Amino acid sequence: MEKIRLDKWLWAARFYKTRSLAVDEIGKGRVQVNGQPAKPAREVGAGDLVSIRKEDPALHVRVVAVSGVRGPAPVARLLYEETPESAAARARAAEMRRLAPEPALDIAAGRPTKRDRRLIDQMRGK
Helix, strand or coil, rough: EEEEHHHHHHHHHHCCHHHHHHHHHHCCCEEEEEEEECCHHHHHHHEEEECCCCCCHHHHHHHCCCCCCCHHHHHHHHEEEEEEHHHHHHHHHHHHHHCCCCCHHHHHCCCHHHHHHHHHHHHCCC
């Protein structure tokens, strides 16, 4: 069975733009292999479960193939498959973001004007 370094696979599968970014994220503990913390030189092969915390719900993918070269995105997508639980969690998170109220709507009048600031300062006794 063919295996490749984790940082190289993450780069080839287009999760990170450069191998050094992949190494940094692995070093911060944001990437796990089969539920265990990993090092950049850890070898991954077909069937390994890789967890990547780039966004709020972590992305869980199963390694389908390995490649040492970074190809186009459609080819890179064939190197892994997302688990159904991960896809469902990402869909739930997207729906929650869509239904969440817009934070800017809480500000009814916007920034205080110069006159408003003077009135506030007057009320505070400055």
